[in-house]
Amino acid sequence: MSSSATTLQGVASVDDFLNVAATETAPLFEYLEFEFLLEYDVFAPASRGRTRVHNPPELFKGFLHCYYKGIYGTRPVTRELHNTLTWLSCGFEKPPSRDTVDRFLTDLELVVDDVFDRLVEQAACRGLLDSTYRIDSTHVTAIQYNDEATWNYDSTAEEHYYGFGCVIVSAGPKIPIAAEFTQRKQIDAETAMRVTKDALAVDTPIWMLGDSAYDVLEWHDFLLSQGVVPIAPYNPRNTDDPLDIEYRVEDRIDEHAEDISLKQSVLAGTYDHRTQVERTNEACKDCGLGHVRARGRVHARTQVFLALCLRVIVAVTNYERGHNPGRTKLKTL
Structure with missing residues (x-):
């Protein structure tokens, strides 16, 4: 016994x-x-046959x-x-x-997105989200027996890894509010737009921060049309005539809103808060996002969203118990 x-x-x-x-x-x-x-x-x-428990x-x-x-x-x-x-x-x-x-x-797996959204709503109704959203991608390491994972390169860590990716939008004290499971860490513009729209379905922030990978005109113009100021470093790529700007939004504001101006110092000071999403990623990895033990893409995706759900629940629980919601673990009473 x-x-x-x-x-x-x-x-x-x-x-x-x-x-x-x-x-x-x-x-x-x-x-x-x-x-x-x-x-x-x-x-x-x-409805028929053996009853499923x-x-x-x-x-x-x-x-x-x-x-x-x-x-x-x-x-x-x-x-x-x-x-x-x-x-x-x-x-x-x-x-x-x-x-x-x-x-x-x-x-x-068929409803885990909705389950995550319902939990985010419960965090939002407690006032845990702030007016600055941050978007970033992170790597998700898989076991070697997961045949649906692939070898990828993580430019941040400057190393290759076997697994998948996940793009996360965070707000408040390390709380993920929108996400998507991806085949690799790098994402395309379509995925970025989809996750951004999911984040704005939660609430409309003042700022949306992303690294230079989000120097995409469609992303900037969509956010500006929603009354959100996007801040992503300008990436001149291989242009022969680079713009004299630090952030893409400077050019988009000049083109679409002549009566609005943003000081570069304000943009730079706000952009400094983007690193919060990296801390969110680490907090989610403490909840299971870091290394997916599941086989196949279906269970791997479900585990990723379960980790995101757990992170939201830990934040809400700490808040309700009068502790810092940014803690990655429950504080012993």
């Missing part, structure tokens, strides 16, 4: 047991709404618990969810089977 099972002896109720021996991750489930997972048809039992809120909490503890992959997750204290804390009536865990991960 396991030590956690032994602890149950002599305890009047499950609630008493959980109060005495609450898991480190129990606070993650106290302040956010998870029952919205029941709204997704993908988790509904089959689904516990979406409990399974989602189980994955959050495991990712917080650095446990990834369906086998390790299943083993952890067979710990008595863990499955009771997550709300299960009994520990789930490996097939149930694997099936949930596959089904979750």
Whole structure:
């Protein structure tokens, strides 16, 4: 008999047991709404044939618990969810089977974007987002057995890696608010535009910051049309007649809004805050984004978004407990 099972002896109720021996991750489930997972048809039992066992809120909490503890992959997750204290804390009536865990991960991929968006909404309604959005890409390392990953070059680290990429928009205390899973770290203009529009669906900021990779006319003009000031360093590329500007927005403002002027010192001072997105990326990697243990693109993408969800939940939980929401871990009371 396991030590956690032994602890149950002599305890009047499950609630008493959980109060005495609450898991480190129990606070993650106290302040956010998870029952919205029941709204997704993908988790509904089959209409005919063998009934499929689904516990979406409990399974989602189980994955959050495991990712917080650095446990990834369906086998390790299943083993952890067979710990008595863990499955009771997550709300299960009994520990789930490996097939149930694997099936949930596959089904979750179909709605994980919406799940992430709902959690971001819960962070936004608490006033945790600021008026400066930052966009950046990061590498996602994969296991060598993931045949759908590829070799890529990370220019920031100046090294090659095997895996995928992820572009993230962050706001507030290291909170990801929009993201996309990509085949490589470098992204195209279409992906940048899609993620930017997803971010503006959360709220309209004053500033949007990106590195020189975002020196794209379409990106700048779209943001200006939405009343957002984009700041990305001007990249002259191979032009024979470079503009005398530091940031592309200087030229776009002159062309489209003659009555508006922006001081270069203001642009430079604001752009200095772009490094916050790099800290967001690192915080998300602490939640599981850094090294994807899953096989295949479907489970890899799901793990990336689970890591982003966990980062949002940690920020909200720390905030609700009166602690710094920028902390990457829960503070022990």
